[in-house]
């Protein structure tokens with residue numbers, strides 16, 4: 001390597017090393033602490049932090065006394081307004097859009113219904129419109145926005161940003177999501193699988209002391225699992241890890257699109273539970289609705305089903321409890337395979353079953369355990385909330401820009 005040829009690359013790399021250390025510290029670090037945290041020399045830390053201060057990416061935020069004699073040390077923190085990232089989550093029913101500042105705090109948020117038709121071009125236009133709205137409302141200069149992270153249902157081609165063939169939204173097959181959204185907004189974009197993005201956000205907001213080995217179960221139109229193993233978000237060989245839909249948990253169960261019976265995804269997804277509710281007479285089919293219920297009808301009927309169960313309805317409760325039993329079987333297998341000790345649930349349909357799952361799933365897990373599991377499995381709700389996948393997609397943009405070893409996209 002010719003001497004000096006890569007100096008700008010090394011300088012930029014050192015900036016990301018410093019920013020990453022400051023981001024992860026939470027409350028900021030002094031220059032001396034940064035030397036210890038990064039392994040860079042004191043002179044390099046001084047030079048790089050000066051550049052970051054000039055760029056407005058960090059700020060000096062008070063000082064901390066030292067043990068023993070010596071001057072108090074100035075603390076360097078992120079300047080939240082120094083840079084921003086947009087996160088978009090494309091779900092078959094809803095498009096969520098968030099704007100994150102450099103500290104990964106949500107500055108703006110908007111939602112709109114996804115087109116009922118499932119039309120790809122219309123979906124991209126709506127997403128671009130949502131991005132425009134939050135940027136305008138926030139007043140943030142476009143030059144400070146690093147890009148857009150899009151969380152989309154898999155399978156995806158992370159290299160080209162194409163949605164390959166999502167089973168629940170055939171209209172999006174082959175959608176060149178990254179390039180089309182970039183063209184429609186004028187901002188660079190990246191595409192990640194929705195469950196991966198959700199796991200990223202959950203991991204960022206993990207409470208102190210939480211274990212670094214957990215699964216995130218995303219309960220949306222379908223069900224998917226994001227994995228954090230040894231404190232890293234696990235994406236798999238092609239960035240498509242987490243497709244749990246066709247693992248069989250109930251061989252005598254409902255027929256799945258893959259031709260087999262009792263696939264986990266099919267047995268718990270809201271559409272299936274609602275159709276069971278209609279068959280059992282708990283729900284009535286809306287007038288004029290055919291066998292193939294549209295997404296908004298499924299959403300309304302799912303609310304009715306869960307409300308009936310909450311009111312003590314036996315038949316409605318039995319349908320949900322069957323989904324809890326299938327989830328328990330699936331999680332018993334997953335936990336035995338990966339030795340995770342925590343499962344976090346989230347997604348747009350989770351809130352409606354949350355209370356019942358949190359009460360009954362641990363009991364069912366204890367019953368299914370049969371001495372297989374070496375430790376209990378903790379069940380929790382997302383600490384991030386309904387926007388988890390959109391927030392995670394925006395975190396990926398910040399990670400790519402400011403983390404020295406991002407391997408996610």
Ligand SMILES: [Zn+2]
Pocket residue numbers: 245246256257258259260263266
């Ligand atoms: Zn299947």
